[in-house]
Amino acid sequence: MTSSSSAPVPGLSLKRITVTYPGHREPVLDGLDLDVADGRLLALLGPSGCGKTTTVQVASGLLTPSRGAVHLGGTDVTRIPPEHRGVAVVFQQPMLLPHRTVLDNVAFPARMRGRSRRDARTAALAQLERVGLDALAARYPRQLSGGQAQRVALARALAAEPAVLLLDEPFSALDPSLRHTMRDLLTTVQRELAVTTVLVTHDQTEAAAVADSVALLDQGRLLQQAQPADLYARPASLAVARFLGCPTALPGHVTPQGRFACLLGELDLPDTVAHRGPGHLVIRPEAVQVGTGPDTVAAVVHSARPEGAFTALVADTAAGPVHVLLPPGTSPALSEHLRLRLPVAHRWVVPDRHSPAGPPSINGVAGPGPAAC
């Protein structure tokens, strides 16, 4: 686990990337480390302005980092210009050449590699079939819908036979239903070709839906990289938990026996919590239930507002506010006293930043190290 020599070479690896735009003091990327396993799909998730697009620019070579290195399959490509790097990008806008037909747009990368027009077109048609648009080969980009154009852009990127495929919020300009089909298309194609892929998105459901692993970025730093399920179940920090829609954080500490001591008393924890010492108990709002019995805690309703069919409830407990997402049917009144069940399996403890360092947890709880999964 500690040495990287035995680990397989990642398809794309960013090492200590720092980017500072001229005239800005704060770096956009601040020593970013990121590994994408060969042939896998990584979702780069984060709020707008966190440096996602800059990461794509650096990986593709359109931007040279102030410091740090980019490796493709183990080779340093930091100084290699984008046209020779073999990293294809699908941007938020399709970026098709307006004066070329769909077919010639997709044939473009092959032409750039010196293939004959005929060969390039044949290969392009195959790529168009892959995205289901071979019937539109003779059209011009202006005659396509947004979704079609973005599919052509994907086909064109694939036609470049890239070592790494970068997608910079490719579906964010599309309407929701179309976005789902595009996601399915992307996962199908990506699995089929096993091309190392980075999908940049600000949409966590999109990230969770398609990615083998998710990297959460904030203010130019990597907060956590893990499988989607792990990210939700075992956030590395309160920032991660909060970004993923889990605002509940009760202060306390984990006893040597592995129980969580706080103002609510000593609570049981699942075995997966390896941390000992001060930390915050987090639990997702969907997991909390209203109920009765010995394993419940007392709470007072602080606020309640409808969230679609559900009710988003904040209830004050002795240890702090707990956020609850109630299923349809129940809607408690303000200041009502009730009892909440916090199911043990859904509990997780985020260590406090300056806690005495115990052995790092298996899930890479501390710091920006690559997740071991």
Add this chain to the structure above:
Amino acid sequence: MLLAGRGSLADGLGRGWSLSAYEGFLHDPAFADSLLFSLKIATLSTTVSAALALAVVGAVSASRRGRAALETAARATLAVPHLLAASAFGLLLSGAGLVSRLTHAVGWTDGPADFPVLVADPVPSAVLLTYVWKEAPFITIMLLAAYTPAVRDLESAVRTLGAGRLRRLRHVTLPLLAPALTEACLLDFAFTFAAYEAPALLGATVPRALPVEAVELYRSVELDDRPAALALAVVIGMVIALVALAAATISRRLLRARTGS
């Protein structure tokens, strides 16, 4: 106002004078010379200006500061009136002009007579230089205006697909700037073909550019010359109309290639 101008023009020619003015042209070798001369000036200056503008825009395309500097320089020359440019080139290129003094100082020429005749020569070197000096910046500005961030975004998108600098120029920049280039060339041609000042100041007496000829005829005291002058105006207008038609066809084809309709 434009229609009035056109209408009155047709009046002054058509009624009573018939086509004799035009017939006159057919028998007059000087007319053919003038027409060719003007065509030569317009075509050459447009071609050279366009080539120069394209080269410069292509060269600085990558850097934002380069584009800004180029734009400032082009604007500065754009602000200079044509007449002034012609006068200034006269001072610069005449037999006793500054260039002639320079070549003398370096020892290439022995005196004003030894200096190649650029002003008032049947080969309109000074006229062409003036036009290129004025029109290359004009075309540059038109090209820079069309060279939008969207075009540059497309260039970088295509870069990730393996297109190097020259290929980006050929497959993205040029096709996307082509409509603007066509338009700029048309305007340039129309202007240089019909302009009076530069060839009047810097051109030779024989052959005379068409507009100069027309103005001379118009001011002539002989009554017969007036319809001839108006007929020349019509000829100038028709040549420009033909070129405009050609340009429209080209830009329609460019447009069609983009919309596929």
Add this chain to the structure above:
Amino acid sequence: MRRALRKAVFAVLTLWIAAPLLPLLIWAFAGRWVYPALVPQEFSLRAWGQAAAPQQQVIAATGTSLALALTTALTATALGALAARGLVLYRPPAAGLVRLLLLAPVLVPPFALAVGVQEVFVRAGLSDHPTGVALVHLVPALPYTVLVMIGGFATYDLRMEQTARTLGASRTAVLRHVTLPALSPALLAAATLAFLVSWSEYLMTVLVGGGVVTTLPLLLFATAAGSGNQALTAVLGTLTVAPPVLLFGVGAALLRRNRAVWADPDHDPSPSFATPEIER
């Protein structure tokens, strides 16, 4: 290496601009400059004094030129703004054709235009009169102002006016507080161009003005063509070139200040690609 290249490019550009203008400036202050001297044997302001003499009409012509150019700039900009507003914001059915007609004067030979207009003006009593000349200057100036204002309106959002109206602004208040400020860069650019067109006009002024209306370009042409007085030519040239260059400079400075306010925040610090220093 790169810096050297950049410097070379700057040098070439500067030389390109200066080549014809520099001798003009030197000549304007040359007292005696006989071939083959590279610099004048003596400098003097004699030509300027000559130009200031009343019989040379230089001062009067400068006034006429300025008045004509300012009138043209104001009128053409106002008309161009109205035409562009109609074309861009309300999209009339034959917008394409109207646009074409408005732009056509750029292509019409000035000689044909002047001659044609002259026929009408003679009948209307406008020929050989400054008003007629101003009207003729309007014709080639309008296409430019229309074109520039179309560009200005293309990025103009009519909903801004509507919003202001719902906030209680009257029509004039909307014009003063919303429309004019938003369009000021385009208006300035259009006015500059129209000024320049009128200021540089020679042939049509001669033909329509009939020698009665004397502008600076007329004097410059006459001196450059006939007199052989290079110093006076240079003085007239300097007078001709100074206002437009000054105007462009001031306009550019104003625009730069204005742009900072109206800059689109979406396109500011780190836009998608327009990131600075994208390497080769």
